[in-house]
Amino acid sequence: MGMKAKQRLGRIIYHILVCGFGFVMIYPLLWMIMSSFKETSTIFSTASQLIPEKFVLENYSTGWKGFAKVSFATFFKNSLTISIIATIGTVLSSAIVAYGFARCKFKGRRILFVAMLASMMLPAQVLMIPQYLWYQKLGWVGSDLYLPLIVPYWFAIQGFFVYLMINFIDGIPRELDEAAKIDGCSYYGIFRRIILPLITPALITGGIFSFMWRWDDFLSALLYVSNTAKYPVSLALKLFCDPGSSSDYGAMFAMATLSILPAVIIFIFLQKYLVEGISTSGLKG
Amino acid sequence: MSKKNLTLKQRLNTESTAGVICTLPFTFGFLMFMIVPMFISLYYSFCDYNILSPAQWCGLDNYVKMFQDGRFFKALQVTFYFAFVSVPLRLIFALIVALILLHTTKITGIYRAVYYLPSIIGGSVAVAILWKRMFAMDGVVNNLLGVIGIKTSFSWLGNTSTAIWVLIILAVWQFGSSMLIFLSSLKQIPVSLYEAARVDGANKWQQFWKVTLPLLTPTIHFNLVMQMINGFLAFTQCYIITQGKPMDSTLFYTVYMYEQSFENYNTGYGAAMAWVMLAIVGLITWILFATKKLWVYDEGL
Numbered sequence: 001m002g003m004k005a006k007q008r009l010g011r012i013i014y015h016i017l018v019c020g021f022g023f024v025m026i027y028p029l030l031w032m033i034m035s036s037f038k039e040t041s042t043i044f045s046t047a048s049q050l051i052p053e054k055f056v057l058e059n060y061s062t063g064w065k066g067f068a069k070v071s072f073a074t075f076f077k078n079s080l081t082i083s084i085i086a087t088i089g090t091v092l093s094s095a096i097v098a099y100g101f102a103r104c105k106f107k108g109r110r111i112l113f114v115a116m117l118a119s120m121m122l123p124a125q126v127l128m129i130p131q132y133l134w135y136q137k138l139g140w141v142g143s144d145l146y147l148p149l150i151v152p153y154w155f156a157i158q159g160f161f162v163y164l165m166i167n168f169i170d171g172i173p174r175e176l177d178e179a180a181k182i183d184g185c186s187y188y189g190i191f192r193r194i195i196l197p198l199i200t201p202a203l204i205t206g207g208i209f210s211f212m213w214r215w216d217d218f219l220s221a222l223l224y225v226s227n228t229a230k231y232p233v234s235l236a237l238k239l240f241c242d243p244g245s246s247s248d249y250g251a252m253f254a255m256a257t258l259s260i261l262p263a264v265i266i267f268i269f270l271q272k273y274l275v276e277g278i279s280t281s282g283l284k285g
Numbered sequence: 286m287s288k289k290n291l292t293l294k295q296r297l298n299t300e301s302t303a304g305v306i307c308t309l310p311f312t313f314g315f316l317m318f319m320i321v322p323m324f325i326s327l328y329y330s331f332c333d334y335n336i337l338s339p340a341q342w343c344g345l346d347n348y349v350k351m352f353q354d355g356r357f358f359k360a361l362q363v364t365f366y367f368a369f370v371s372v373p374l375r376l377i378f379a380l381i382v383a384l385i386l387l388h389t390t391k392i393t394g395i396y397r398a399v400y401y402l403p404s405i406i407g408g409s410v411a412v413a414i415l416w417k418r419m420f421a422m423d424g425v426v427n428n429l430l431g432v433i434g435i436k437t438s439f440s441w442l443g444n445t446s447t448a449i450w451v452l453i454i455l456a457v458w459q460f461g462s463s464m465l466i467f468l469s470s471l472k473q474i475p476v477s478l479y480e481a482a483r484v485d486g487a488n489k490w491q492q493f494w495k496v497t498l499p500l501l502t503p504t505i506h507f508n509l510v511m512q513m514i515n516g517f518l519a520f521t522q523c524y525i526i527t528q529g530k531p532m533d534s535t536l537f538y539t540v541y542m543y544e545q546s547f548e549n550y551n552t553g554y555g556a557a558m559a560w561v562m563l564a565i566v567g568l569i570t571w572i573l574f575a576t577k578k579l580w581v582y583d584e585g586l
Contacts, residue, residue: 018385022399031425032415047428093310100307104300112308115315121570125518125539127319129546129559130326155314162311187303216409218521234410238525241414249418256411263406271398278462279469
């Protein structure tokens, strides 16, 4: 065998292996999506076949009806409300805090910066019970306004986003600030007119991650939302697994498929930002 | 110009005031949503408290009880096992796949996307319920095993030794984001180093051990710290898929803490557990940083 042929064979084997393993990686997702189009009674008897014998949309219509007269339209609306409001808060507050850290020297800056790094290391689960006790005192538990799921995010409590934006602002030449200052711009004006427009990519990256995290958030919904009509999608999906539910697996897979749709859309159209967020600041997808 | 003559507007526009004002949201948020809750829970951790009735001071009782609680130690053991198995496995996978997909062509871009899609959606409830059905007795795993000739209705989630592996596989499946981090640091290693190594007669294998791996150690360290913390605190997947069953073999610390606080209403005990967890996470982070100089290369290129 010649050198060329050998190389070619090597390349073919490489692609077969990488493709094959990639198929294994996304098989669970394909299986879920395909199962949602199968007749619900045949899902497990035909579990080893990927392609449905008969494509049906029935699971989507039965699943959409939801639970106890609350349809999935409501659950999706709730999820969107929470995720969008919390994300706007996260992005705006993180941007201004990052600007303060990156561009201003002030007393206590070091301590505050350490606090921010610590907040990155302090995961939500450690705070689960402490925050619950505190929000209970504030009367936020079970509130239909989603206060515990929204308000904290308006105060830049996720250090990751601040950190991401500090890095970005550091890359903007200070000469721009100086020039604006000479033109009579205040520190706040510089933020609004110069920094904010220039860090748009970081705002988008932060916004995407924040949105996906809020959308997937299950723990705080579990703790703080008690009224079924106010459930976000993540919590509503859990109802399919509860003992005593009718276990309509077709409907369950149909709604689960819809629930990952926002993430998949982001993945397809905004991949550039995702990759950037993960590889520059180690945000977890 | 003396300070007194400045107008309010001018005073707000000094660098230090602007800094304080701009970072005010974080200062407030940090105090209100982290520090205050932590101290309130510190108080309650010394109390017999169950949300429904007023708290009663009981000193160190909750902490003493923890040391006599078999399930507490079981939860610790399960959590350590999960973190120490799933995190290294995930990093090894991520590194291998990153090395395989390093050369950029059009098609490797698609491969990369396929490999990291799971880590984008892996934390969702949808994937958790999917996983639960996949490993059910009549689920897709047993069915596929049937196709290749192993007829079985093994209960993966009902067996004390396999249930934890269902969760570990789910965690390892999401290696994609670590892979991306590795890819970006692999690209920063200058080609000249490899050329120099080749001139010195190093083969591919030696190049990996002597050049690639040492230069990757800072990235590995960063990944290890962040993922260990998260590995210790996994909640959603365990809560939905196994709820600690069977026989507490998958009882994660966080799930046990949740159960004690919100199902058994031992909220004081739960608060104490949160503090112990913070101490453990802090200790592990400290160990990872303290041992950093032993194996992390940080002398620059």
